[in-house]
Amino acid sequence: MARFSHPDDLRGAEFVDVSLRGARFTRSDLSGVVMRAVEAGGADIDAPWLLSGRSALWVNGVDVVPFVEAELDRRFPGRSERRAEGPDALRSAWDKVEAAWAAAVERVAGMPPGTEDVRVDGEWSFAQTLRHLVMATDTWLGGAVLEIEHPYHPLGLPNAEYETDGYDLAVFSSGTPSYADVLEVRAGRVAMVRDFLAGATEADLAVVRKNPWNPEHPESASSCLHTILEEEWEHLRYATRDLDTIAARVE
Numbered sequence: 001m002a003r004f005s006h007p008d009d010l011r012g013a014e015f016v017d018v019s020l021r022g023a024r025f026t027r028s029d030l031s032g033v034v035m036r037a038v039e040a041g042g043a044d045i046d047a048p049w050l051l052s053g054r055s056a057l058w059v060n061g062v063d064v065v066p067f068v069e070a071e072l073d074r075r076f077p078g079r080s081e082r083r084a085e086g087p088d089a090l091r092s093a094w095d096k097v098e099a100a101w102a103a104a105v106e107r108v109a110g111m112p113p114g115t116e117d118v119r120v121d122g123e124w125s126f127a128q129t130l131r132h133l134v135m136a137t138d139t140w141l142g143g144a145v146l147e148i149e150h151p152y153h154p155l156g157l158p159n160a161e162y163e164t165d166g167y168d169l170a171v172f173s174s175g176t177p178s179y180a181d182v183l184e185v186r187a188g189r190v191a192m193v194r195d196f197l198a199g200a201t202e203a204d205l206a207v208v209r210k211n212p213w214n215p216e217h218p219e220s221a222s223s224c225l226h227t228i229l230e231e232e233w234e235h236l237r238y239a240t241r242d243l244d245t246i247a248a249r250v251e
Contacts, residue, residue: 031055048234076100076236082229087200090225094197097232098190104239105183111243112250116179120242124157127179129239130186131157135172136231137189140224141196144209155185193228 004010049055056063073080078096081089108116108126116127124132135156142151154173205222 046238072237076233079233082233083226084229085222087197087202087205090200090205090222091197093229094193097229097236098194100236101190101232104236104243107243111247115243115246116182118242118246120245123238123242126239126243127182128157129235130182131155131177132159133231133235134185134189137193137228139212140228140231141193144212144219144224145196145207145221147209153185153189155181193225197225 045057047057050057050065050068055065057065057068078093078100081093081096084090084093104126117125119125119128134153135158138151138153138156142148150171152171154171155177156172158169158172200221205220205225207221208218209221209224211217211219
């Protein structure tokens with residue numbers, strides 16, 4: 001199978017009468033791609049940056065992004081509140097995130113032993129996903145909002161392939177922690193968000209902080225919390241997708 005990767009640049013390329021059947025595109029920029037008279041049956045697109053009103057995905061002349069967003073909100077009750085404004089609304093939004101993840105953890109507990117470490121198609125395992133959310137909380141709440149000097153827990157898991165700015169990768173553990181340890185640290189970070197929101201006021205949410213990845217770009221505390229909520233719901237979607245795949249394999 002031919003492989004194209006960075007720094008290969010196929011911008012502006014034209015593919016005519018070629019077969020891309022079974023091809024896989026990972027971390028690739030396909031924005032603005034035009035496809036005409038194509039056979040796309042069974043195509044599987046996962047693009048977390050498709051946000052209604054900010055981008056479009058045209059299929060036979062129809063922007064399908066609003067339909068996709070509505071369906072995801074239906075499948076994941078509470079997801080529609082990820083851009084909630086104000087202390088009460090954010091507290092409600094976080095309660096729904098907690099409940100959704102608690103259900104996912106309970107589901108894994110009822111699956112065959114070792115399910116938490118299974119990787120589907122090279123994606124993160126369930127345990128790795130929880131570790132990444134620890135890192136995300138440390139970044140956007142611990143570091144950005146609370147301005148903790150050294151916010152990162154070594155068990156956190158960054159995506160080192162492209163998230164290399166803003167922290168020293170050496171602070172993260174190179175080993176594989178036990179699932180029990182992952183659950184314990186994750187629970188602590190969930191409680192950190194809950195505790196912050198419990199006492200948050202409008203003034204607290206309006207405070208301006210530095211963007212962890214772009215310090216010259218200011219972010220409100222509320223915006224930082226929105227990023228956490230986005231991370232939570234997107235990674236829950238990934239995790240649920242992969243758990244469904246794992247469950248189908250053992251049926």
